[in-house]
Amino acid sequence: MTGDSPIEFWFDFASGYAYFAALEIDAFGQRVGRRIKWCPYTLGTAFKATGSRGLSSTPLKRDYAQKDWQRIARLRGVPFRLPEHHPSVALAAIRVFYLIDDVDPTVAKTFALAVFEAYFTRGIDGGNLDHVIALAASLGLDGTNLAAGAGSQAVKERVKLISEQAVALGIFGSPFFIVDGEPFWGWDRIPMMEEWIERGGW
Amino acid sequence: MTGDSPIEFWFDFASGYAYFAALEIDAFGQRVGRRIKWCPYTLGTAFKATGSRGLSSTPLKRDYAQKDWQRIARLRGVPFRLPEHHPSVALAAIRVFYLIDDVDPTVAKTFALAVFEAYFTRGIDGGNLDHVIALAASLGLDGTNLAAGAGSQAVKERVKLISEQAVALGIFGSPFFIVDGEPFWGWDRIPMMEEWIERGGW
Numbered sequence: 001m002t003g004d005s006p007i008e009f010w011f012d013f014a015s016g017y018a019y020f021a022a023l024e025i026d027a028f029g030q031r032v033g034r035r036i037k038w039c040p041y042t043l044g045t046a047f048k049a050t051g052s053r054g055l056s057s058t059p060l061k062r063d064y065a066q067k068d069w070q071r072i073a074r075l076r077g078v079p080f081r082l083p084e085h086h087p088s089v090a091l092a093a094i095r096v097f098y099l100i101d102d103v104d105p106t107v108a109k110t111f112a113l114a115v116f117e118a119y120f121t122r123g124i125d126g127g128n129l130d131h132v133i134a135l136a137a138s139l140g141l142d143g144t145n146l147a148a149g150a151g152s153q154a155v156k157e158r159v160k161l162i163s164e165q166a167v168a169l170g171i172f173g174s175p176f177f178i179v180d181g182e183p184f185w186g187w188d189r190i191p192m193m194e195e196w197i198e199r200g201g202w
Numbered sequence: 203m204t205g206d207s208p209i210e211f212w213f214d215f216a217s218g219y220a221y222f223a224a225l226e227i228d229a230f231g232q233r234v235g236r237r238i239k240w241c242p243y244t245l246g247t248a249f250k251a252t253g254s255r256g257l258s259s260t261p262l263k264r265d266y267a268q269k270d271w272q273r274i275a276r277l278r279g280v281p282f283r284l285p286e287h288h289p290s291v292a293l294a295a296i297r298v299f300y301l302i303d304d305v306d307p308t309v310a311k312t313f314a315l316a317v318f319e320a321y322f323t324r325g326i327d328g329g330n331l332d333h334v335i336a337l338a339a340s341l342g343l344d345g346t347n348l349a350a351g352a353g354s355q356a357v358k359e360r361v362k363l364i365s366e367q368a369v370a371l372g373i374f375g376s377p378f379f380i381v382d383g384e385p386f387w388g389w390d391r392i393p394m395m396e397e398w399i400e401r402g403g404w
Contacts, residue, residue, distance in 0.1 A: 050261055051255070052254070058254065172263060172266070185266060186390070188391060
C-alpha cells in the first residue's frame with residue numbers, strides 16, 4: 001500500500017482492449033512515476049469463475065467490440081487488424097513471457113509488446129509455439145532455450161497457478177489494473193486510475 | 203444522421219452505471235448542444251440475446267461493481283446506496299415513464315431521475331407499481347390515471363416491443379448511447395462520446 005509500489009497490469013494477449021492498454025501503459029507509468037508490472041494470464045480461467053464468455057464469442061457485444069476497436073485504433077492512430085482465427089488462446093506466449101521475465105522484466109515487456117503487435121496487426125498466433133519462438137528470436141533472445149523451457153511441465157503449471165491466483169484475488173478482465181490494492185477494470189479506466197494515483201485515492 | 207439529432211440514452215432503472223449517467227447526461231447534452239432522448243428498456247431482454255447475466259448476478263464482477271459504484275459516488279459527490287433487493291426489474295417504472303413521455307418528455311425525464319434517486323438512495327423498488335405511482339404523484343402527476351394506464355395490456359406490449367427493437371438494433375447494455383447512429387456503451391465512455399460529437403467523428 002505504499003505510494004511507489006508498481007502498478008499491476010493484468011491482461012490476456014488475445015484481448016483487443018489490452019492491446020490498446022499495452023501501447024499506452026509505459027507512458028502512463030512515466031506520468032505517474034510508477035513501475036508497471038506486466039502480468040499476462042489466461043482470461044479463460046476468469047471466464048470459468050464468472051460464467052462468462054469473451055466479447056468475441058458473445059452476440060451483439062462481438063459486433064460492438066469490433067467496431068469499438070477500430071474506432072480506438074483510429075483515435076490513437078495505431079494499426080489494428082483482428083486475426084481471422086480470433087480469439088486465440090495465447091498460452092505459448094504467456095509461458096515464454098514468464099521465462100523471459102525471470103531474467104529481465106524489461107525484455108519481457110518488449111516481448112509482450114511484440115506479441116500484441118504480431119497478433120493484432122499481422123495475425124500471428126500467440127498460441128503457436130513456433131511462431132512465438134521466432135518472435136523471441138527476432139528480438140535477439142535464445143529461441144532454442146526458450147522453446148525447451150516453454151515445453152516444461154514447470155512453466156505450464158506456473159502459468160496455470162498465476163491465472164488461478166489472479167482470479168482468487170478478484171481479477172476477471174483484460175486489461176485489469178491493481179494500484180495499491182485498488183482494482184480498475186478496462187482500457188477506458190486509465191484516466192480514472194491516473195486521477196486516483198494523483199489524488200492518493202478519494 | 204444530422205448533426206443536431208438527439209442523443210439516445212438507453213438504460214435500465216436498476217443499473218448502477220445508468221444512475222450515474224442519468225445524473226450527468228443533461229449537462230452533457232447542454233455542452234454538446236444536443237437534446238437527450240431518454241429510453242428506458244428491460245436489460246433482461248438484452249441478456250437473453252447475449253446469454254449474459256447482470257453484474258450483480260455474476261461472481262467477481264458483482265464485488266468489483268459494488269466497489270466501483272461507491273468509488274464513482276465519492277468521486278462525483280453524489281449519494282449511492284445499493285438496495286437490499288438489488289437487482290430489481292423496474293417494469294412498472296418503465297411503463298409509467300412511457301405514459302408520461304407521450305404527454306411531456308421533460309416531465310418524463312424528471313420522473314426517471316426521481317425513480318433512479320428513489321432506487322439508489324432510498325431502496326424504493328421501481329418494480330412496485332404502488333411505489334412508482336406514489337413517486338409520480340409526488341411530482342404532481344395524476345396517479346390514478348397513470349395506475350390505470352400502467353396496468354393496460356397496451357403499455358405492457360409497448361415496453362416489450364421497445365426492448366426487443368432496441369436489442370434488434372444492437373443495444374445490449376446500460377447505459378448505452380446512440381449518437382448519429384454511432385453506439386457508445388458505458389458510463390465511462392461519455393468523454394469519448396463528447397470528443398466524437400465535437401470532432402464530428404474520426
